[in-house]
Amino acid sequence: MWDLIQQSVPRLMSGLIVTVVLTGLSALAGFHLGLGLALMRLSGSRVAAGFAKAYSTLFRGTPLLVQLFLFYYGLGEFAFIRDTPALWWLFSEGSRCAVLALALNTAAYTSEILRGGLMSVPAGVTEAAQACGMSKWLAFRRIVFPLALRQALPAYGNELILIAKGSSLASTITVLEITGHAKRLMSQTYAIFEVFAIAGAIYLLFNLVLTGAVRLLEWRLMRHTRPLTGAGIAAAPAAA
Amino acid sequence: MKLKLFSLLACLALGPTMAAAAGTLAIGTEGEYPPWSMADANGNVTGFDADVGAMLCKKLEMDCRFVVQAFDGLIPALKAKQFDVIISGMSITKKRLEEINFSVGYAELANMVVVPKGSDLADIKDIPTLLEKMAGHKVGVQAGTTHAHFMEKKAPGADLRTYDTLDQMEIDLANGRIDAGFADVSALQDFLKKPDGANFQLVDVNINSSYDDSLGMGIGVGIRKDDTELKGKIDKALCELIADGSIAKSSQKWFGMDISRPCQ
Amino acid sequence: MEFGFANVWRDGWVGAILQGAALTVAVGVLAMLMGLVIGTVFGLIKWRRVPVLEWAVDLYTTVVRGVPELLIIYLLFFSSVEFVTNVARAFGFADLAQGGFAFIVAVVAIGAIASAYATEVIRGALAAIPKGHVEAARALGLPGGRIFRRIIAPQMLRIAVPGLNNVWQTTIKDTALVSVTGLAELMRVSYVGAGSTRHPFIFYVIAAAVYLAITLISQTGFDLAERLLRLRQRG
Numbered sequence: 247m248w249d250l251i252q253q254s255v256p257r258l259m260s261g262l263i264v265t266v267v268l269t270g271l272s273a274l275a276g277f278h279l280g281l282g283l284a285l286m287r288l289s290g291s292r293v294a295a296g297f298a299k300a301y302s303t304l305f306r307g308t309p310l311l312v313q314l315f316l317f318y319y320g321l322g323e324f325a326f327i328r329d330t331p332a333l334w335w336l337f338s339e340g341s342r343c344a345v346l347a348l349a350l351n352t353a354a355y356t357s358e359i360l361r362g363g364l365m366s367v368p369a370g371v372t373e374a375a376q377a378c379g380m381s382k383w384l385a386f387r388r389i390v391f392p393l394a395l396r397q398a399l400p401a402y403g404n405e406l407i408l409i410a411k412g413s414s415l416a417s418t419i420t421v422l423e424i425t426g427h428a429k430r431l432m433s434q435t436y437a438i439f440e441v442f443a444i445a446g447a448i449y450l451l452f453n454l455v456l457t458g459a460v461r462l463l464e465w466r467l468m469r470h471t472r473p474l475t476g477a478g479i480a481a482a483p484a485a486a
Numbered sequence: 487m488k489l490k491l492f493s494l495l496a497c498l499a500l501g502p503t504m505a506a507a508a509g510t511l512a513i514g515t516e517g518e519y520p521p522w523s524m525a526d527a528n529g530n531v532t533g534f535d536a537d538v539g540a541m542l543c544k545k546l547e548m549d550c551r552f553v554v555q556a557f558d559g560l561i562p563a564l565k566a567k568q569f570d571v572i573i574s575g576m577s578i579t580k581k582r583l584e585e586i587n588f589s590v591g592y593a594e595l596a597n598m599v600v601v602p603k604g605s606d607l608a609d610i611k612d613i614p615t616l617l618e619k620m621a622g623h624k625v626g627v628q629a630g631t632t633h634a635h636f637m638e639k640k641a642p643g644a645d646l647r648t649y650d651t652l653d654q655m656e657i658d659l660a661n662g663r664i665d666a667g668f669a670d671v672s673a674l675q676d677f678l679k680k681p682d683g684a685n686f687q688l689v690d691v692n693i694n695s696s697y698d699d700s701l702g703m704g705i706g707v708g709i710r711k712d713d714t715e716l717k718g719k720i721d722k723a724l725c726e727l728i729a730d731g732s733i734a735k736s737s738q739k740w741f742g743m744d745i746s747r748p749c750q
Numbered sequence: 751m752e753f754g755f756a757n758v759w760r761d762g763w764v765g766a767i768l769q770g771a772a773l774t775v776a777v778g779v780l781a782m783l784m785g786l787v788i789g790t791v792f793g794l795i796k797w798r799r800v801p802v803l804e805w806a807v808d809l810y811t812t813v814v815r816g817v818p819e820l821l822i823i824y825l826l827f828f829s830s831v832e833f834v835t836n837v838a839r840a841f842g843f844a845d846l847a848q849g850g851f852a853f854i855v856a857v858v859a860i861g862a863i864a865s866a867y868a869t870e871v872i873r874g875a876l877a878a879i880p881k882g883h884v885e886a887a888r889a890l891g892l893p894g895g896r897i898f899r900r901i902i903a904p905q906m907l908r909i910a911v912p913g914l915n916n917v918w919q920t921t922i923k924d925t926a927l928v929s930v931t932g933l934a935e936l937m938r939v940s941y942v943g944a945g946s947t948r949h950p951f952i953f954y955v956i957a958a959a960v961y962l963a964i965t966l967i968s969q970t971g972f973d974l975a976e977r978l979l980r981l982r983q984r985g
Contacts, residue, residue, distance in 0.1 A: 306919075307965040308958045309926035311937060316958060319654070319950035338663050340647075380687040407816070414818035418930070420647040420658075425821055430648060432828065433558050433630035434638070436585055442825040446817040453816040518942065527766035527943070529934065555852070555932045562828050567853050650930070651947030660948075682948060 250440055254431050258445055261424035262452065268341065268413040268423060272348035273406055279349060280356025287361050298357060305354035310412050314347045318419045344416035352409050359405060363398030364390065398466045403460035407453050414449075424448055509548045509656040512569035513539045514708075517554035517572075520653045520676050521740040522575035525554045534740040535573045538592060541732055542573075542707070545723035556650060558630030561585050564708055570716065571709050575670070577632045577695070577702025585713045589720045591704025592733055594747045596692040597633060600659065600677065603687050607666060616691050620644040623665040626646060626655040633668045635700045636693075672741050704747045725749035754949025758956070763943045770939035771960050777856045777935060778922040778964075784861030785917060796869065797876040807869065814866035819924050826859045827852075827931045838860055856928035856935070864921045870962025871913030875906045908979045915972040926961070937961055 284296035305313065318340065327333045336342050367390050375385035417426035428445035432438050515535055517525030523535040531552040543550040553569045560572050564586055578588040599616065601607045604669040607623065610616045621643025627634040629648040637646050647664055649655040652673055659667050660682035667674070671692075677683040707724070709717045729734050733746040758764060792807045814822065816888035879902060887897045940957035944950035 261962065303966075304958075304962065307962040309923040309937070309961055311926045311929070312940075312954055312958045312961060315941070315944070315950065316954040319657060319944060320659070320954045321951065322663065323949065323951045327580075328661060338661075340663075409814075411818040414820045415927075417820070418650070420649065425818060425824075426648075428821070429558075429629065429824065430638075432824075433634070434581075436561070436581075438562060441831040442821055442829065446813070446821055446825065448818040449818055449821065450813060524946075525942070527762045527939075554934075556930065559828060559932065563851070566851075589760055612913065657945070657948065657950065680948070 247440070250435060251444070253435070254428075254444055255440055257427045258424055258448055260429050261422060261427040261445075262448055263425040264341070264416075264421065265410065265413050265449075265452065268348065268416055268421070269406075269410045271345045272352060272413065273409050275345070275349035276352035276356055276409070279353035281360055283353060283357035284360035284364060287357065288364055289485070293470065302354045302357055305351050306358075310347065311415055311418065313351055313420060314344065314415055317347045318343045333337055340416065340421045342421040343419060344413065344421055348409060348412055348416075351412065352405060355405050356402065359398045359401045360394060362401070363394035366397045367393045392467075396464075399460065399464050399467065400463050403457060403464075405407075406456050406460065410453055410456060411449070510551050511539075511543050511546065511548040511571065512551045512557050512563045514553050514560050514564055514569040514572045515539070515574040516557045516560070517552075518525045518653060519557070519575055519673065521672060523573075527554075529554065534593075534736060535575060537736040537740070537745065538575045538707075538727075538733065541727050541736070542720065542723055542738070545726065546719055557628065558650075561708065564710060567710070570713070571707050573707050575705055576705055576708055578706045579632055579635070579702040580699060581635070582702075582708070587709045587713070587717055588706035589709060589717060589724055590749050591706045591747045592724050592728060592749075593737065593745045594695065594704040595672055595745050596694055597636075597668065598671045598674055598692065599689040600669070600683075600686050601665065601689055602662070603685050605665065608687060610689055610691060613691055613693055613697055616689060617641045618643075620666065624663070626658060626664040626667040628652050628655060631669075632700060632702045633670075636698060637668055639700050640698060650697075656680075657698055658677055659686065661671060672745070754947050754952045757947040757949055758943070758952060761943075761947065763939070763953075764945075766934075766939045766943070767936065767956060767960065770934055772965070773853075773934065774922070774925050774936040774961075775930065775964065777853070777860060777925045777933075778918075780857045781860035781864050781925070782918055782921050784857065785798065785864025785921065786870040786914070787909060788861070788865035789917075790873050792865065792869040793872030793876055796873045811866040811869050814863055818926050819863055820930070822863060823859045823927050826862075827848075827855045827928075852928075852933035854933050855927070855931060856933050858978070860921060860924050860928065863924060865918055867917045867920065868914065871910050871917060872906065874913065875910035876902070878909050879905045882957040911972065911976050911979060915976075918972070922964055922968065923961065 279303050283298040286294040287302075289295060317337070321327050321337055328335055336346060371393065372385055372390055375389045376382065380388065401455060413423060414425040416423055417429060420426075422430070428441050431441045435441065515523045515525075515531055516566070517523050517531055519533075520704065521533050523531060523533045525531050531554065534640055536552070539550050551569075553563075555563055555568075560576070561582065563569065564572050572586075576582070576588075576594075578591055581649055582588070599607065599620075607616065607619055610619060617640050620641045623644055624647055625637060625641070625644045626647045626649060629650055630742070634646070634648055637644060647655075647658070650656070652669060655664070655667050655669075656677050658664050659677075666689075667677075671688070674688060678686055693701065695703055707720055709720065724733075728746055728749045734744045736742065737745045792810070795803045795807050883901055883905070884897060887901045892900070925935060926937040929935060929941055932938065934942075936957055940953040944953040947953070
């Protein structure tokens with residue numbers, strides 16, 4: 247058992263770095279895309295709202311694995327993608343393809359979460375800000391967005407964990423993150439249960455750290471409510 | 487599918503009274519490894535291994551039933567009695583012998599490296615140079631195979647990419663995502679014959695099991711360790727099939743050459 | 751480029767894809783049923799704060815929801831083969847275990863995941879039932895079983911429907927992951943078709959479309975259920 251731990255833990259840890267990078271990049275890109283989509287949904291433009299709605303339906307209605315294979319194997323079929331250096335840079339490597347698929351996927355869920363957050367901001371708040379002479383953009387940046395974010399944070403924390411877990415699918419397109427290493431270790435050692443249990447524990451720790459970080463952020467953002475409600479966290483209804 | 491579900495439910499209801507059909511040999515096979523084992527859209531298995539299985543069943547006077555399963559799941563499933571034997575182009579290796587038993591080897595194939603025409607690896611003529619020059623190249627192998635184990639052991643500098651099926655590795659070769667692929671010569675020749683394989687060639691270096699024992703000792707039928715009686719019967723039947731040329735004949739049909747191995 | 755449409759028709763893939771879709775739905779429905787049963791039991795344990803068991807349920811939902819679904823499937827599939835077979839054999843279902851192993855593991859794995867999420871939904875729904883209702887029923891001397899059937903369950907169900915809809919949508923999408931075990935459900939069929947025809951694009955587009963159809967149709971069903979439950983509440 248000790249031998250197995252010595253053999254597997256260092257490799258799974260190097261996989262953890264890849265998992266963290268995949269998760270971080272996908273979340274970063276996915277958040278901005280999701281925000282854009284949420285704003286399109288609420289923009290009042292029928293075309294923009296329709297596009298954002300269709301996007302969300304499409305990506306939330308199909309499994310991530312299908313999306314990943316469609317991007318990796320499916321798009322690799324097209325000569326023009328292989329012949330365009332910029333596109334091929336993106337699609338030639340499993341890890342980049344995984345970030346792309348994860349980012350596009352989480353963008354759909356994030357857009358729903360942020361839309362819920364944005365809609366929860368009372369119209370009066372925006373009106374008041376504008377009455378104070380803030381431009382629409384300034385009011386959004388300084389007033390509406392922070393309020394919406396605060397509202398959306400618990401649900402977004404769950405989404406972050408879904409991204410981290412979803413990144414395990416990258417192993418199916420040759421990326422050696424935690425699950426990829428675990429599979430390889432499995433066929434080398436046949437210590438199936440042990441290897442997957444260690445890998446699972448690493449994911450669990452990573453997700454606990456993520457949850458903790460989000461809680462901390464939430465606690466900071468809810469500072470103003472603390473003296474009133476006692477516990478800031480409990481006051482935030484989980485918007486899903 | 488509905489039928490299958492109904493029969494599943496029927497099994498649930500009738501389970502205790504239903505006895506397993508006497509004299510059925512359940513064979514685990516990958517089903518995605520031409521020309522060894524190919525399952526079609528309806529789940530029928532054809533190929534060299536299907537032939538070997540059918541011939542074996544005939545000798546043993548049993549009915550054959552094929553169970554299709556991902557290659558790296560075959561050994562765990564055999565141990566759990568999901569089927570009685572593995573016939574899936576599986577090489578006999580020391581590592582696998584720790585888990586399961588094997589029949590006598592019935593076939594043996596050289597392994598080769600496939601590269602795009604004009605690759606810097608294309609003209610190498612010996613194994614050590616080839617392995618050394620592979621460093622920094624993206625090399626595709628199938629997960630859980632002797633090829634994967636060999637590359638991990640002998641070419642640590644290579645950027646190894648593992649695929650669940652050989653088909654996927656070939657797709658990535660053709661797309662140019664990887665620089666080389668390592669597999670047995672039959673599978674690679676199959677690839678070269680397809681439109682995708684037109685711009686590829688084999689590196690003229692035969693990597694035999696004699697070079698390193700991680701490549702195994704021929705291809706055998708996987709059997710559970712405690713099934714000594716079955717192993718005795720299968721060994722005997724295989725030796726007869728090798729001796730009378732039946733396996734050589736089927737091998738000619740699927741590979742265009744005789745890959746049968748003398749019974750030892 | 752012709753995308754390989756011809757291959758899809760010619761080589762009988764349409765039938766295989768439809769069969770795969772049926773299997774996907776079968777795995778999804780059975781897993782969801784398992785999730786509902788276990789989720790209700792676990793949800794009740796958390797709601798009633800049953801000592802010790804409550805912690806066990808917490809541990810279960812934390813672990814299952816914190817570990818990738820793919821890993822859970824690998825773990826169950828590759829390492830439980832023996833366990834599942836032995837259990838099946840002990841109950842005299844050896845034949846079933848042999849033929850339908852991949853199917854059983856698929857349902858158990860996806861069902862185990864659905865259970866963890868359903869537990870949270872049902873616990874939340876139970877917590878939302880006004881305490882007075884249960885107390886009133888008790889005061890009337892109704893037996894525990896009847897209180898659950900007549901008072902708790904109907905209210906819980908109504909509150910839980912949107913959450914359970916989410917669990918179902920996740921569950922049906924999670925079934926794609928069991929393709930790694932070789933079970934010929936929709937994703938696996940597409941994967942094999944993509945590999946053997948060398949036209950992955952068309953196969954994965956078709957797969958995506960079929961999944962989308964399944965999720966959209968079931969979404970409509972859930973919307974309807976929600977509306978009916980709300981109507982009954984009003985009447």
